[in-house]
Amino acid sequence: MALSDEELDRYARHIVLPQIGGAGQQRLKDAKIAIVGAGGIGSGAIPALTGAGVGHLTVIDDDRVELSNLQRQPLYAANQVGERKADLAARYIGKRNPHVECRTVPDRIEADNVDAILSGHDLIIDGTDNFATRLVVSDAAVRLGIPLISAAAQQFQGQVALFRSKPCYRCFVGDAFDADDCDTCAELGVLGALTGTVGNFAALLAIRAVTGITPDAAATLHLFDGLSLKWRQIHIAADPACKACG
Numbered sequence: 001m002a003l004s005d006e007e008l009d010r011y012a013r014h015i016v017l018p019q020i021g022g023a024g025q026q027r028l029k030d031a032k033i034a035i036v037g038a039g040g041i042g043s044g045a046i047p048a049l050t051g052a053g054v055g056h057l058t059v060i061d062d063d064r065v066e067l068s069n070l071q072r073q074p075l076y077a078a079n080q081v082g083e084r085k086a087d088l089a090a091r092y093i094g095k096r097n098p099h100v101e102c103r104t105v106p107d108r109i110e111a112d113n114v115d116a117i118l119s120g121h122d123l124i125i126d127g128t129d130n131f132a133t134r135l136v137v138s139d140a141a142v143r144l145g146i147p148l149i150s151a152a153a154q155q156f157q158g159q160v161a162l163f164r165s166k167p168c169y170r171c172f173v174g175d176a177f178d179a180d181d182c183d184t185c186a187e188l189g190v191l192g193a194l195t196g197t198v199g200n201f202a203a204l205l206a207i208r209a210v211t212g213i214t215p216d217a218a219a220t221l222h223l224f225d226g227l228s229l230k231w232r233q234i235h236i237a238a239d240p241a242c243k244a245c246g
């Protein structure tokens with residue numbers, strides 16, 4: 001469906017950009033993006049994608065808001081502790097931009113439901129806080145041929161990368177993290193503002209990927225250090241022995 005007058009007005013600051021224009025805005029409207037995890041990184045990505053007019057967002061999260069989430073998850077308010085994050089994220093999206101269709105999946109992603117949940121999307125953003133889920137999501141992205149933006153933040157370190165099947169996230173981290181007992185930010189801590197930076201950067205990569213802004217930057221790990229304030233880029237090589245994409 002073409003952009004309405006209201007949408008042309010709403011997205012005027014995008015449409016005036018030669019790299020986006022009306023055609024790019026239409027691509028955003030037609031895009032279906034799945035966001036795995038509505039925590040700190042999801043809270044950074046969801047507002048940016050909602051404002052940008054991504055037409056379909058699927059929010060996948062089985063958690064409820066806890067008091068300790070409020071330090072870094074601006075989607076939620078103090079009087080919403082105990083409520084389901086996916087429902088609250090959907091409510092936020094609906095209020096902010098009625099042109100965004102939101103589907104919620106209040107389930108934990110597991111190997112046996114991941115393909116059904118993620119299939120049909122144009123892009124996946126993973127902002128979950130454990131390696132086991134990240135690898136399940138990454139392996140599904142490879143199987144389904146869906147580009148994946150993987151984003152993580154811990155202590156003062158943030159990392160974001162776009163994967164297009166090969167190399168994949170598993171090439172980058174290896175198989176050692178399949179077990180569900182790895183460190184998460186609960187044990188190590190994380191600077192609240194950092195998760196927002198990383199989530200917003202993930203949304204930037206997503207908007208670039210959807211609208212076709214080059215360079216594509218796939219297989220490049222973007223590392224941000226909140227102490228030295230430096231961004232670094234590292235090329236990720238494909239692992240010929242990778243269980244997922246090799």
Ligand SMILES: [Zn+2]
Nearest residue numbers: 168171242245
């Ligand atoms: Zn791989």
